[in-house]
Amino acid sequence: MKQINKVLVANRGEIALRIMRSLKEMGIKTVAIFSEADRKAPFVRYADEAVLIGQPPSNQSYLLGDKIISICKELNVDAIHPGYGFLSENASFVEKVDESGIIFIGPSPKSIELMGDKLTAKQTVKAYDIPMVPGTDEEITDIEEAKKIANEIGFPILIKASAGGGGKGMRIVENPEEFEDQMKRAVSEAISSFGNGAVFIEKYVGSPKHIEIQILADTHGNTVHLFDRECSIQRRHQKVIEEAPSAFVTDEVRAKMGEAACDVARSCNYYGAGTVEFLMDEHQNFYFLEMNTRLQVEHPVTEMITGLDLVKEQVKIARGEELSFKQEDLSINGHAIEARVYAEDPKNNFLPDIGKLSTYKIPRGQGIRVDDGLEEGMEIPIYYDPMIAKLVAYGKDRSEAIIRLTQAIDEYEITGVKTTMDFCKYAINHPSFVDASFDTHFVKHHFADPSILDQYNDNEELIAALIATKLIGKKAPSTLKIQETNSKNNWKTNRIK
Numbered sequence: 265m266k267q268i269n270k271v272l273v274a275n276r277g278e279i280a281l282r283i284m285r286s287l288k289e290m291g292i293k294t295v296a297i298f299s300e301a302d303r304k305a306p307f308v309r310y311a312d313e314a315v316l317i318g319q320p321p322s323n324q325s326y327l328l329g330d331k332i333i334s335i336c337k338e339l340n341v342d343a344i345h346p347g348y349g350f351l352s353e354n355a356s357f358v359e360k361v362d363e364s365g366i367i368f369i370g371p372s373p374k375s376i377e378l379m380g381d382k383l384t385a386k387q388t389v390k391a392y393d394i395p396m397v398p399g400t401d402e403e404i405t406d407i408e409e410a411k412k413i414a415n416e417i418g419f420p421i422l423i424k425a426s427a428g429g430g431g432k433g434m435r436i437v438e439n440p441e442e443f444e445d446q447m448k449r450a451v452s453e454a455i456s457s458f459g460n461g462a463v464f465i466e467k468y469v470g471s472p473k474h475i476e477i478q479i480l481a482d483t484h485g486n487t488v489h490l491f492d493r494e495c496s497i498q499r500r501h502q503k504v505i506e507e508a509p510s511a512f513v514t515d516e517v518r519a520k521m522g523e524a525a526c527d528v529a530r531s532c533n534y535y536g537a538g539t540v541e542f543l544m545d546e547h548q549n550f551y552f553l554e555m556n557t558r559l560q561v562e563h564p565v566t567e568m569i570t571g572l573d574l575v576k577e578q579v580k581i582a583r584g585e586e587l588s589f590k591q592e593d594l595s596i597n598g599h600a601i602e603a604r605v606y607a608e609d610p611k612n613n614f615l616p617d618i619g620k621l622s623t624y625k626i627p628r629g630q631g632i633r634v635d636d637g638l639e640e641g642m643e644i645p646i647y648y649d650p651m652i653a654k655l656v657a658y659g660k661d662r663s664e665a666i667i668r669l670t671q672a673i674d675e676y677e678i679t680g681v682k683t684t685m686d687f688c689k690y691a692i693n694h695p696s697f698v699d700a701s702f703d704t705h706f707v708k709h710h711f712a713d714p715s716i717l718d719q720y721n722d723n724e725e726l727i728a729a730l731i732a733t734k735l736i737g738k739k740a741p742s743t744l745k746i747q748e749t750n751s752k753n754n755w756k757t758n759r760i761k
């Protein structure tokens with residue numbers, strides 16, 4: 265067993281604070297690093313020790329791996345928790361941490377490397393017979409050969425950059441005629457964007473859902489899954505709403521996906537917390553997309569349905585402990601939904617709306633969790649992701665979670681910046697969310713005209729009544745008549761019988 269008495273959290277904001285809270289519960293001392301822009305942030309005050317690491321830009325602060333390691337040596341730190349983003353999936357940083365004799369609370373550099381590139385990830389998992397979208401798992405070097413394969417799998421196809429991610433480096437090709445030109449553009453774009461021109465092709469899955477499986481693996485060969493999360497409501501590949509479990513996936517398919525995810529972890533000798541992402545089509549066929557070798561933003565929804573603290577599990581694994589539970593000990597209890605509170609304007613294509621939080625009061629109530637890193641009166645720094653908080657609602661079932669999240673959004677008081685709250689409330693009450701038929705095109709299909717948020721607000725009490733009748737089976741108010749279909753946004757409302 266390894267001793268971990270002091271941990272440096274190499275991150276900022278809500279996740280730094282969240283990690284420190286769990287470390288404190290374990291009796292572990294905490295060290296914060298902060299940039300000049302975060303000097304007054306709550307996570308800095310919460311830590312036992314805090315070190316100014318540099319100027320606000322990430323590459324002058326939170327990405328300074330060597331400086332972080334030297335601070336660890338100076339302060340006699342035993343381990344580093346990277347959170348998500350920044351250096352959390354930087355294999356060369358992890359190697360330097362290991363070489364310094366400091367524990368990295370996360371997977372091995374080798375696992376990070378194998379899963380960090382889409383082609384090596386596909387080649388690594390291939391041996392485990394993991395379902396993958398029809399396509400290639402080698403770099404395309406011969407365009408004619410690639411065109412032949414594309415014709416075999418059938419258009420439309422996607423050309424993907426192996427070093428791409430988060431939707432970057434993907435091109436749709438509708439027919440054979442445009443294949444050659446698109447292939448050339450894809451390679452040059454991959455070289456300029458990622459410094460790596462390797463591309464491959466896949467059949468395009470038209471209306472996919474994004475379903476991901478949380479896994480935990482220790483250093484003794486034990487790997488379990490903590491069920492699924494659905495993260496299909498995204499805008500520009502940024503998740504906005506996440507829930508656990510998915511309301512679409514059947515128990516039988518969930519078990520199969522869980523086993524597949526554990527095999528993906530085994531294929532790269534994974535240890536730590538990780539997430540395996542899948543695409544799912546309307547027939548519940550699922551296809552391996554990629555593996556994220558870090559704790560994810562949306563991990564709280566999994567914590568709420570399993571009762572586990574994933575940060576504590578990460579620390580125990582890093583200390584060399586065996587998992588204290590087997591797969592059969594784990595079960596889904598209730599339902600959790602997370603709304604990401606971004607300082608962005610949904611009516612202006614979700615562009616950041618940075619400013620000062622002149623009012624900031626968080627909601628309370630049964631099953632409500634708010635992971636945030638700011639306080640009233642604080643400026644939202646322009647240098648980082650504009651996420652203010654994660655608002656999570658837990659219920660005994662999905663209906664209760666939707667209603668609790670809706671009410672919590674109503675009670676959240678934020679002024680001084682525009683936020684995504686109204687969009688989240690609209691989304692979780694949209695019929696296609698309620699009946700779980702939504703997919704990754706939700707914003708394109710149901711939020712084409714952001715002015716729906718104005719009308720939606722006018723109908724607030726009526727929508728609440730609709731939810732009440734549809735979701736918890738109460739007798740509808742006989743006089744309830746809701747505005748006819750809003751054709752542009754397919755916001756269907758009907759007379760309740």
Ligand code: MV4
Pocket residue numbers: 397422429430431432466467468469470472473474496498501543553554704
């Ligand atoms: C796909 C796909 C359809 N077919 N691959 C987007 C980000 C990257 N992780 C992979 N992505 C996709 N890959 C095939 N063969 C559709 C997407 C996709 C998507 C996937 C998950 C969540 C949101 C998405 C939004 C747009 C496109």
